Amino acid sequence: MKIAVVGTGYVGLVSGTCFAETGNQVTCIDIDKNKINKLQSGEITIYEPGLEKIFIRNLKEGRLHFTSSLADGIKDAALIFLALPTPTGENGSADLKYILGVAKDLGGLLQPGDYKVIVDKSTVPVGTAEKVKLAILASGKDKLADSFDVVSNPEFLREGAAVEDFMKPDRVVIGTSSEKARQVMQQLYEPFVRQGNPIIFMDEKSAELTKYAANSFLAVKISFMNEIAVLSEKLGADVDMVRRGIGTDFRIGKHFLYPGLGYGGSCFPKDVQALSVSSKEAEYDFKILNAVMQVNVLQKEFFSNKISQYYNDNLKGKKFAMWGLAFKPNTDDIREAPALEIIARLVESGASVTAFDPEAMPNVKKKRSFRSILHPISIVLYKMQMH
Numbered sequence: 001m002k003i004a005v006v007g008t009g010y011v012g013l014v015s016g017t018c019f020a021e022t023g024n025q026v027t028c029i030d031i032d033k034n035k036i037n038k039l040q041s042g043e044i045t046i047y048e049p050g051l052e053k054i055f056i057r058n059l060k061e062g063r064l065h066f067t068s069s070l071a072d073g074i075k076d077a078a079l080i081f082l083a084l085p086t087p088t089g090e091n092g093s094a095d096l097k098y099i100l101g102v103a104k105d106l107g108g109l110l111q112p113g114d115y116k117v118i119v120d121k122s123t124v125p126v127g128t129a130e131k132v133k134l135a136i137l138a139s140g141k142d143k144l145a146d147s148f149d150v151v152s153n154p155e156f157l158r159e160g161a162a163v164e165d166f167m168k169p170d171r172v173v174i175g176t177s178s179e180k181a182r183q184v185m186q187q188l189y190e191p192f193v194r195q196g197n198p199i200i201f202m203d204e205k206s207a208e209l210t211k212y213a214a215n216s217f218l219a220v221k222i223s224f225m226n227e228i229a230v231l232s233e234k235l236g237a238d239v240d241m242v243r244r245g246i247g248t249d250f251r252i253g254k255h256f257l258y259p260g261l262g263y264g265g266s267c268f269p270k271d272v273q274a275l276s277v278s279s280k281e282a283e284y285d286f287k288i289l290n291a292v293m294q295v296n297v298l299q300k301e302f303f304s305n306k307i308s309q310y311y312n313d314n315l316k317g318k319k320f321a322m323w324g325l326a327f328k329p330n331t332d333d334i335r336e337a338p339a340l341e342i343i344a345r346l347v348e349s350g351a352s353v354t355a356f357d358p359e360a361m362p363n364v365k366k367k368r369s370f371r372s373i374l375h376p377i378s379i380v381l382y383k384m385q386m387h
């Protein structure tokens with residue numbers, strides 16, 4: 001199949017490369033020309049275990065292509081994936097400007113009678129598939145209505161294990177009410193589920209909500225366990241033993257039970273927040289989510305306060321070493337990384353920090369050059385010593 005992937009970040013590059021690995025012709029599109037130039041010349045732009053090898057193989061064997069032109073990229077494609085950012089918008093909801101902007105451009109490019117499946121792979125609020133369809137129709141030519149379907153196909157890959165997750169997903173969720181689009185999607189994903197994991201078909205809205213429900217549920221587990229850790233300390237229990245004691249119960253499961261600095265990364269913080277806002281807009285106060293977010297903030301404060309108290313609330317002149325800057329191991333992604341917030345707090349209190357991460361150092365260093373547009377944390381980072 002011929003596939004276009006619009007947005008060549010963590011999700012777009014992994015999806016595009018893995019689709020090429022199963023024999024498809026894939027063109028990845030990005031507005032960042034520098035990124036496209038690097039990828040065209042065989043330089044990988046993110047760190048993800050196992051990705052570079054299959055990226056190089058598919059590039060060399062002519063199944064993987066890169067362009068910054070949307071028109072060139074979607075020419076002849078049967079499927080167009082949208083793997084675009086959906087950052088937190090002004091009121092905490094997901095900002096759809098990238099998705100709807102590309103949808104509008106697609107409206108001007110699609111041709112009546114040349115059927116294409118447009119696939120939302122980004123994490124988007126319930127109702128976005130309909131908005132994408134309307135945006136395409138509003139800017140498109142007459143008689144475009146039967147020439148495309150918009151499908152929701154949320155992505156569940158974990159950074160750090162993205163290739164493995166994409167090639168062997170626990171499940172593939174596809175939201176569509178079109179039989180034609182369903183068949184195309186089934187054919188595309190069959191090679192990925194040969195070991196028997198399901199492709200679960202549902203309507204568009206349920207697929208969109210499934211992604212938010214999955215991420216929010218995992219965030220609930222993390223915040224719950226962090227509260228158990230605080231309580232363990234107060235009551236004199238060993239949280240690691242409590243973790244083992246409950247994780248062996250198959251109804252609970254052993255994953256996401258390690259207490260820590262709270263969840264971070266490019267997904268959980270924005271997705272929990274966005275679901276809470278969606279819920280408010282639907283006139284429902286999602287009480288658990290609000291508590292989850294509160295605990296996540298407190299957890300970092302709790303840890304910083306512990307350090308400060310240990311030094312009698314005087315960190316001036318103290319020097320700290322920090323191992324690990326990404327939001328979790330095996331990735332170079334530093335978006336919303338709790339480590340950076342802890343560093344900022346230490347430096348604000350007069351301490352200095354020497355930090356190391358095997359993969360994320362270039363991204364942390366890059367943040368300095370964008371000082372003026374970044375969150376205050378970056379300005380603080382600018383002052384810190386890096387070796």
Ligand SMILES: NC(=O)c1ccc[n+]([C@@H]2O[C@H](COP(=O)([O-])OP(=O)(O)OC[C@H]3O[C@@H](n4cnc5c(N)ncnc54)[C@H](O)[C@@H]3O)[C@@H](O)[C@H]2O)c1
Pocket residue numbers: 006007008009010011012029030031032035083084085086098101102121122123124155156157158159266267
């Ligand atoms: N990163 C993850 O682990 C993960 C997992 C599942 C779902 N998601 C979701 O997938 C979506 C993408 O996330 P990501 O982490 O890959 O983002 P990213 O920021 O790494 O990549 C997005 C890419 O889109 C490009 N882009 C922006 N506007 C564009 C345009 N008009 N045309 C072409 N390219 C454009 C950017 O230059 C960037 O390269 C988000 O909705 C995210 O929530 C992410």
